[in-house]
Amino acid sequence: MLTAKFVRAHAIPTLSSGQGFAWFFRLLYEFWGFCVNGDNSLTTPGAAAFAPVTGVLGFPANFATTGTLASGSDGFTAVGQPFFNSLSATAFSASYVGKHVVAWQSGSTSTDDSVYQITQWLNSSSVRVNVLQGGTPYSGSLHPAFTARSSVNWRVVDFTVAATLAGFSTTDSLILQLSDAGNVNPAQPSPQVRLRRQTTPNLEVGVTLSPSGSWGVHSGTLGFTDPTTELLPGGWFSGNETPAYVSLFAAGDFIISHYKSSNDVRSSGFHVEVPQRLYPQGTDPNPVAGMTWAILVPSLLDASNHYGGGFYMHNPPDGSTMQYYGAARRFDGFDNDTLAAATNGSTNGAYFNTYQNKFLFSDVLLQQPTVQGQYQLGRARLRRVRVLPPIVPQFERVGNNGEWLHVVNGVMWPWDNSILPYNLFLGGN
Amino acid sequence: MRHLSRDLLTISSASCPGTNMYALTIFLVGCGGYSLVGQTNFDIRSGSFQVAAGVGASIGGSVPVLVHLPTGSHVVSAADFNRILALRSAARPLANSGLFRVIGWATASNSLSVDYRSTAAPVAESNLSWQLFIDEVAAAQSWRSGSNGTAGYGSFSPAGDVSSSASRIVLKSPDPSSWQVRLCLESDHDVSGSCPSGFSIAPGFNGNGNGDFTEAPAGREPWYGQRLHLHSAMFYNTSDPKYLGTVVGLSPALGVTGSWRISMMVDDLTGSCAIVNRNVSLPGSGSGWAAFGLCEDETSVPAPNNAGDPSLNVRRLFVAGSSNRASNLTWTSQFHVDNNVQVVGFGRRGYPVPGVLSCYSDISNPGNTHARYLTSSADSAWTGTTELLDVEVLIGTVDQAASASAQPVFPLQPARLGRLPMLMQGRANATQWAVYGTYYHTVDGVYLSWGGPAPTDAASGSGVNVASGSLALGQGVGVFAAADPGSDPISSPASPRVDLVDATRYRKTYSYYRQVPVVAKVIKGG
Numbered sequence: 027m028l029t030a031k032f033v034r035a036h037a038i039p040t041l042s043s044g045q046g047f048a049w050f051f052r053l054l055y056e057f058w059g060f061c062v063n064g065d066n067s068l069t070t071p072g073a074a075a076f077a078p079v080t081g082v083l084g085f086p087a088n089f090a091t092t093g094t095l096a097s098g099s100d101g102f103t104a105v106g107q108p109f110f111n112s113l114s115a116t117a118f119s120a121s122y123v124g125k126h127v128v129a130w131q132s133g134s135t136s137t138d139d140s141v142y143q144i145t146q147w148l149n150s151s152s153v154r155v156n157v158l159q160g161g162t163p164y165s166g167s168l169h170p171a172f173t174a175r176s177s178v179n180w181r182v183v184d185f186t187v188a189a190t191l192a193g194f195s196t197t198d199s200l201i202l203q204l205s206d207a208g209n210v211n212p213a214q215p216s217p218q219v220r221l222r223r224q225t226t227p228n229l230e231v232g233v234t235l236s237p238s239g240s241w242g243v244h245s246g247t248l249g250f251t252d253p254t255t256e257l258l259p260g261g262w263f264s265g266n267e268t269p270a271y272v273s274l275f276a277a278g279d280f281i282i283s284h285y286k287s288s289n290d291v292r293s294s295g296f297h298v299e300v301p302q303r304l305y306p307q308g309t310d311p312n313p314v315a316g317m318t319w320a321i322l323v324p325s326l327l328d329a330s331n332h333y334g335g336g337f338y339m340h341n342p343p344d345g346s347t348m349q350y351y352g353a354a355r356r357f358d359g360f361d362n363d364t365l366a367a368a369t370n371g372s373t374n375g376a377y378f379n380t381y382q383n384k385f386l387f388s389d390v391l392l393q394q395p396t397v398q399g400q401y402q403l404g405r406a407r408l409r410r411v412r413v414l415p416p417i418v419p420q421f422e423r424v425g426n427n428g429e430w431l432h433v434v435n436g437v438m439w440p441w442d443n444s445i446l447p448y449n450l451f452l453g454g455n
Numbered sequence: 456m457r458h459l460s461r462d463l464l465t466i467s468s469a470s471c472p473g474t475n476m477y478a479l480t481i482f483l484v485g486c487g488g489y490s491l492v493g494q495t496n497f498d499i500r501s502g503s504f505q506v507a508a509g510v511g512a513s514i515g516g517s518v519p520v521l522v523h524l525p526t527g528s529h530v531v532s533a534a535d536f537n538r539i540l541a542l543r544s545a546a547r548p549l550a551n552s553g554l555f556r557v558i559g560w561a562t563a564s565n566s567l568s569v570d571y572r573s574t575a576a577p578v579a580e581s582n583l584s585w586q587l588f589i590d591e592v593a594a595a596q597s598w599r600s601g602s603n604g605t606a607g608y609g610s611f612s613p614a615g616d617v618s619s620s621a622s623r624i625v626l627k628s629p630d631p632s633s634w635q636v637r638l639c640l641e642s643d644h645d646v647s648g649s650c651p652s653g654f655s656i657a658p659g660f661n662g663n664g665n666g667d668f669t670e671a672p673a674g675r676e677p678w679y680g681q682r683l684h685l686h687s688a689m690f691y692n693t694s695d696p697k698y699l700g701t702v703v704g705l706s707p708a709l710g711v712t713g714s715w716r717i718s719m720m721v722d723d724l725t726g727s728c729a730i731v732n733r734n735v736s737l738p739g740s741g742s743g744w745a746a747f748g749l750c751e752d753e754t755s756v757p758a759p760n761n762a763g764d765p766s767l768n769v770r771r772l773f774v775a776g777s778s779n780r781a782s783n784l785t786w787t788s789q790f791h792v793d794n795n796v797q798v799v800g801f802g803r804r805g806y807p808v809p810g811v812l813s814c815y816s817d818i819s820n821p822g823n824t825h826a827r828y829l830t831s832s833a834d835s836a837w838t839g840t841t842e843l844l845d846v847e848v849l850i851g852t853v854d855q856a857a858s859a860s861a862q863p864v865f866p867l868q869p870a871r872l873g874r875l876p877m878l879m880q881g882r883a884n885a886t887q888w889a890v891y892g893t894y895y896h897t898v899d900g901v902y903l904s905w906g907g908p909a910p911t912d913a914a915s916g917s918g919v920n921v922a923s924g925s926l927a928l929g930q931g932v933g934v935f936a937a938a939d940p941g942s943d944p945i946s947s948p949a950s951p952r953v954d955l956v957d958a959t960r961y962r963k964t965y966s967y968y969r970q971v972p973v974v975a976k977v978i979k980g981g
Contacts, residue, residue, distance in 0.1 A: 335819055
């Protein structure tokens, strides 16, 4: 499915070093495996979620099962309500308060498919959850709430138990499949991205892209046949990684993660997506782009990070992992002024039409102008980010249907028009 | 269908910018399906500029290129030498359409020998529509530049006893909306005032017999009394220099004579048109470009029941060119800056507003290095082709006085019109005046849609890979409704237009005019 789903401001409590990162990977496993790609299995992620052979690499033996306290396929919710219910008379224990419900329906496009913290036990069939962490904008208020659904698959997960397992290592990885690539670009196979939980020398997520989705055993060795150089942005944290807030944005063609530990004012994260192919299909059959950052507030002004110059793709002409620079439409007609450099002042009206109540914003092309012999004016168009002058207020919803959220510094990520009663980035940017 | 006029070489004593106006006029009429609405001292009809016209011409397939004309329509003679033959081809509009200089005649076959402006021989074709015009130097004898003598805009006739002799013409496009374009050789009074370009191109509606735009006449409600065009000086009836930048034309070398090469493309369905000048012997730059009409992939097209409403259709029109007497082939578009491009559109509040061309630039712009302008820019290593990206037309993002201290003349009101037709952006260091695939690289990364035979001395480059920012595909610059946190989502525009609702009629009930004001960030009904 190409409809984005969200985990909004998921809170990770204070844990020992390394355990918060383990929690984060179990959250990725649950959200990507079940909420985004799940079928009707209550124990196994959807077949499209991870590489078929050891798509969950390493991790303690019971990583995927430890902490799963209960499950069912009989969940139901009512429109506008924060209550998650089961037909079973013994579904929920009072001890589940503080644990999380993972809710999904196979093939659903509902943003109700998400991960929610249980905030109150009502009875053995009903719990109240923090529905703001997922949910669907309610028609009256646009605050996230459940919609009316039945036969909802659910798992109750204790992330703390999973995070405190012994045996995590620096090779632990999730090999995600972007199985909707063919719905973005004709005839594109599903690329894969390896998210490695590196612990040495730093706690960080290593991102490796495989345009053809080649993860498997090759000549006796497990790996890719067409990997990019692993993107390692540096340590994600300047201290302990917890407490923290995590937000995830994902669909079958992309995943964006924003991880903000309380020990630094800056965030870390990654953005991986299948961009729109601008070259002929035969020339560029499998475009997939990735970007990571570490303790660095997302920005448009950085020529070597984020959307200014932080994306990487496999470059078939020379087999390299190529850095790409973002290009956006200028609004003032003059090449020496960039959209990112717009300053607050008398020209604010150049970006917002007060008569029409409309913003002007731009898409982003990936280009490579600097490497000798590899000039590319516009290889691909990022589909899961838009940019606008950073003078627009943070967390402004933009789009006819609020389909973009100005997260920070002119960067807009996919959104569902929800209004949160608090900042999405509760821990900072 | 697009028609291309290839590289017409002007006579060495042609005057600028009048010859631009003349070539553009006969191209629009001869190839673009335009028709005359009105004119003053610029009569393109038979007996004045037009020598003869008809159908049934045939072009030979060898060099020298001969065009046979039916003897019943015109008998060729030595008098035809240097005249301009406009051919309109249905089968090969990018090759055999256009303006061709007559360089000889053959009485026996009643044929004109034309300068085909290509080393390629034409593909023989018959049954062409044709019109024969006098040459630009002879035509210039009737061009005038007199003002109406008032303190306001001088190049129009606001009343029977207040008239201007300035040469001007209004033509109606073939588009279903019947939008028009006014071309004018501005009077000296206006050149020294708000129209320094000397030659203006202004799309609009309600042209009259004098070649001026007027207020919509009675009987044309609900837009009765409105001025619906993109010529600010006439719109405000002013010569005030503060309106500099909002009268756009193509005058790379005002008031001089010389020779230059003119290429043009027109869409005979929409009327949209592009013109490119390549200097040969004009003093100064002498090169430049202009485009006007309707964008492609437009953001706002009226609903079917409003499709004929000129007050809505005028918002779709644009013109890009030069508001000053110095222009250039460039993508840099600034408000009334020499050698830059100026854009004019029509704001939603009913007056012309300046705009820009929106190209892609580096987001972070390290060291002011732009991908299109590097000396190392090259064809794609992947495809071996030159990459082209489309350009969007934005209006309302620039102003004459966009500074912290000066009061703006035109309130900023950004809006996307659509994709610029017929022209694309690419690397600037490509060979100048060279054909790259189906595009013609002029200068500085300005690529004109081509597809026909290469001009006579044009170099040949690689092919092109065109990436289009079609809004229909969810790409391009997006202008979407804002949704301020706490506010209701913006509803889609209603039809019929809410601003045309009779307030009196609805006053006693619920109306748009009595809707309870809602303070921003307060949720209605939420």
